[in-house]
Amino acid sequence: MATRDTLNRDILRLAVPALGALIAEPLFLIVDAALVGHLGIVPLAGLGIASAVLQTIVGLMVFLAYSTTPAVARRFGAGDPTRAVSVGVDGMWLALGLGSVLALGGFFATPGLVELFGAAPDVAEQARIYLGLSMWGLPAMLVVFAATGLLRGLQDTVTPLWIAGFGFAANALLNWLFIYGFGWGIAGSAAGTVVAQWAMVAAYVLVVGRLVRRHSASVRPQRDGVRGSARSGGWLFLRTVSLRVAFLATVGVATGLGTEELAGWQVIFTLFSTAAFALDALAIAAQALVGKGLGAGSTGEVQRVLRRTVAWGGWFGIIVGGMLAALSGVIGLVFTGDPAVAALIQPALLVLAVAQPICGIVFVLDGVLIGAGDAKYLAIVGVVNLVPFLPALLLVGLLHPEGAGGLAWLAVTFFGVYMLARLVTLGRRVRGTVWMTVGG
Numbered sequence: 001m002a003t004r005d006t007l008n009r010d011i012l013r014l015a016v017p018a019l020g021a022l023i024a025e026p027l028f029l030i031v032d033a034a035l036v037g038h039l040g041i042v043p044l045a046g047l048g049i050a051s052a053v054l055q056t057i058v059g060l061m062v063f064l065a066y067s068t069t070p071a072v073a074r075r076f077g078a079g080d081p082t083r084a085v086s087v088g089v090d091g092m093w094l095a096l097g098l099g100s101v102l103a104l105g106g107f108f109a110t111p112g113l114v115e116l117f118g119a120a121p122d123v124a125e126q127a128r129i130y131l132g133l134s135m136w137g138l139p140a141m142l143v144v145f146a147a148t149g150l151l152r153g154l155q156d157t158v159t160p161l162w163i164a165g166f167g168f169a170a171n172a173l174l175n176w177l178f179i180y181g182f183g184w185g186i187a188g189s190a191a192g193t194v195v196a197q198w199a200m201v202a203a204y205v206l207v208v209g210r211l212v213r214r215h216s217a218s219v220r221p222q223r224d225g226v227r228g229s230a231r232s233g234g235w236l237f238l239r240t241v242s243l244r245v246a247f248l249a250t251v252g253v254a255t256g257l258g259t260e261e262l263a264g265w266q267v268i269f270t271l272f273s274t275a276a277f278a279l280d281a282l283a284i285a286a287q288a289l290v291g292k293g294l295g296a297g298s299t300g301e302v303q304r305v306l307r308r309t310v311a312w313g314g315w316f317g318i319i320v321g322g323m324l325a326a327l328s329g330v331i332g333l334v335f336t337g338d339p340a341v342a343a344l345i346q347p348a349l350l351v352l353a354v355a356q357p358i359c360g361i362v363f364v365l366d367g368v369l370i371g372a373g374d375a376k377y378l379a380i381v382g383v384v385n386l387v388p389f390l391p392a393l394l395l396v397g398l399l400h401p402e403g404a405g406g407l408a409w410l411a412v413t414f415f416g417v418y419m420l421a422r423l424v425t426l427g428r429r430v431r432g433t434v435w436m437t438v439g440g
Contacts, residue, residue, distance in 0.1 A: 167199065361427075389417050
C-alpha cells in the first residue's frame, strides 16, 4: 500500500511531464493563431473555422490514446509487459489506418465542411486553404495519440514530453519560415504543422521499436488486438461525439454573432484548450495509476488516487484561473495586436478564469473513469449533459447579443452550464464503487 507521500510523488512523476506533453497540442494552435492573427482578422476567423473542424475530427479519435492507456496499464499492473506493449502497437496500427482514411476523405470534403459554417466568402476561402492542407497531418496526429497512450500505460510520461517539445519547436520554426519567410500566408501555417506532426511520428517509431525488442513483443498488427482496441474505444468515441457537438454548436453560434466575435471566440477557445490540456495532466496521471491499480487488484489504492487527484484538480484550477484573470487585459494584444479585440474578449476571459476550478475537477474525474474502463457510462452521460446546454445555447443565438457582452454570455453558457452539468454527472458516478472492475 502506497503512503500519502509516495502517492503524491507518483502523481507528480506522471503529471508534471504529462503537463508539458499535453500543452504541446494546443501550443500548436496558439502558434498558428498568433502568427495568422498578425495577417489580419479575416485569416484568423478562417483559422477559427478550420480549427473547429480539425479539433472535431482529431477529438473524435482521441479514444486511441484514452483506450490504449488503461488497456496497457492493466496488463502492466498485472505483470505482463510483453502483452502490454503488443496491445499498444495494435493501437498504433489502428490509428494509422483510421487516420489515412480520414485524411483522404477529409481533403475532398473540405469545401463542404467549411460551407456548413455559413461564413463570409473571404473567411471561407482562408478556412478552405488551411483545412485542406492540414488534413494530411491527421494520420500523424492519430499515431501520436496511440503511441502516447502506450507509454502512459507503461507509466512513462517523460518520453512523450521530449517528443512533444521537439514537435512544438519544429512547428513554431517552420510556421514562421513558411508564413513570413516564404510568404505562403495561412497555407504556410498548415504546412509547417503537418511537417512537425510527421516528425513526431518518426520519433515515436524509434522509441516504440526499442520497447518491442526489449519485451519481445509483436510489431505486426494482430487482428484480435486491433479489433479489441476498436471495440474498447467505441464507447469513448460516442462520449467524444457529445463533446464535439457541444464545441461545434458553440462555434456555430459564435459565427452567427459576427466575424469579430468569431475571431474573439477563437482566441478564447484556444486558451480554454490550452488550460484544459494543462489541467488534464492530472487526469493522465489518474488514468495510468487507476488502470495499474485495478490491474493489480488494489481497489483501496484506486480510491486514494481518486481523492488525491480530485483535490489537486481543484487547486490547480484555481491557480490557472488566477493566471488567466491577471492576464485577461493583454491576451488579446498578444494574439492580434489590436486593442479593440483585447477589449472585446476580456469579459469572456474572466468567465473562463472563474470556471477553471470546476474544469480541473471535471477533467480529473473524466480521467479516473477512463482509467477504470467505465466508458459506457461516460458515453451515456455525455448525451445527458447536452440536455441543459443546447437550449441555453440556442437562447443566446436567438437573442443575438453583440460585442463583448455577446461573447461573455456565450462563455457563461459553455463554461457555466455545460461544464457544471459534467461535474454533476461525473461526481455522482465516483461516489459509488460500481465503476471499479479489477483484473488485467
